[in-house]
Amino acid sequence: MLVHRRDVIKAAAALAVSTLPASLTLAASPSPAKALGLQSLSDGHLSFPLTFYLPDAPPEERTSLLQANGYDAETVTPDCNVTLFRNGDRLILFDTGSGSRFMDSAGLLPQSLETLGIDPEDVTDVVFTHAHPDHLWGVLDDFDEPLFSNATHHISKIEWDFWTDENTMDKMPETQKSFAAGAKRNLEAIEEGIVRFEFGTEILPDVFALDTSGHTPGHASFEIQQRGDRFLVIGDAITHPVVSFQRPDWTLGTDQDGEKAIRTRKMLLDRLASEKIGFLGYHLTAPGIGYAERHAGAYRFVPA
Ligand SMILES: [Zn+2]
Numbered sequence: 001m002l003v004h005r006r007d008v009i010k011a012a013a014a015l016a017v018s019t020l021p022a023s024l025t026l027a028a029s030p031s032p033a034k035a036l037g038l039q040s041l042s043d044g045h046l047s048f049p050l051t052f053y054l055p056d057a058p059p060e061e062r063t064s065l066l067q068a069n070g071y072d073a074e075t076v077t078p079d080c081n082v083t084l085f086r087n088g089d090r091l092i093l094f095d096t097g098s099g100s101r102f103m104d105s106a107g108l109l110p111q112s113l114e115t116l117g118i119d120p121e122d123v124t125d126v127v128f129t130h131a132h133p134d135h136l137w138g139v140l141d142d143f144d145e146p147l148f149s150n151a152t153h154h155i156s157k158i159e160w161d162f163w164t165d166e167n168t169m170d171k172m173p174e175t176q177k178s179f180a181a182g183a184k185r186n187l188e189a190i191e192e193g194i195v196r197f198e199f200g201t202e203i204l205p206d207v208f209a210l211d212t213s214g215h216t217p218g219h220a221s222f223e224i225q226q227r228g229d230r231f232l233v234i235g236d237a238i239t240h241p242v243v244s245f246q247r248p249d250w251t252l253g254t255d256q257d258g259e260k261a262i263r264t265r266k267m268l269l270d271r272l273a274s275e276k277i278g279f280l281g282y283h284l285t286a287p288g289i290g291y292a293e294r295h296a297g298a299y300r301f302v303p304a
Helices: 005-018 059-068 109-115 133-139 157-164 174-189 258-275
Strands: 038-045 079-087 090-094 125-127 152-156 195-197 202-204 207-211 220-226 229-235 278-281 289-295 298-303
Touching: 038 109, 079 278, 125 202, 133 174, 152 157, 157 174, 157 195, 229 258, 258 289
Parallel strands: 090 125, 125 152, 152 195, 229 278
Antiparallel strands: 038 079, 079 090, 202 207, 207 220, 220 229, 278 289, 289 298
16 A cells, blocks of 8 residues: 655644644744744754854853853853744744754754644745754755645745855864755755845745845845834844843854854844844744843843
8 A cells, every 4th residue: 555655744743843842832923023924833842052052252241241140151052943934825944943854853844834733734924044954954844855845935046056065064163064964955955946145135925035134144034014014024133131141242153254253143133133123033032922121231122
């Protein structure tokens, strides 16, 4: 008997949903995200030693800032928040989570979609902020085929060119060579029909691509504009709910161009605070939706 591969996956996903831990809850997205048809879906969380996450920050200052705000000073465990945008007959996902090959604590997006009654085949567009594992590797299923099989995939041209370049692997630090290998492998698997966009363009109706490079060479954020409402999907341009806001001048271990990532973070924080625009940050505390406020010479995150 022939069993369609997708039916096997669906059955497995249904089983997984019935045994989901109580901690995997779907975020109720507040206005203006809700008004715009945006939702935050959990892909789980990551786990890094602090020394890898913030390698250049003064150790004592780093520890005291995190402890004063109730965070562990040895390990960071950032949430992973995928944005879902329903716009007319389009169902758009921003990033695809980690898949099953990065960290055991991540890769839960398929269950989150299942909980909402969304079949991966219903997704019309997949838009990437960048090609790091926790944003890209969920694009393929366990059989290495595109999970969102009917979707058009979109990525910035600069990001595509960087990760598919033969020489990129050599430029990466030892700890991130697997990022390069994974990016190339996953991107080449979805190469057919992928759209490579330029910054400053409307890539889909009401969705504009912004240059927020630095974390990676072609990192994009997205501004959603509809009927006078605006909202930003910021990916990893701002990553930590305390560190990125209070110390935007501290580089992350995964910021590929540290100086540029700092400039981008400060530019974005200034704009978010000045214009009071709501945003969704991929690694901010789930659901990752809120506002930026000026505070004590820097900024603070105000969850919505
Ligand atoms: Zn990330």
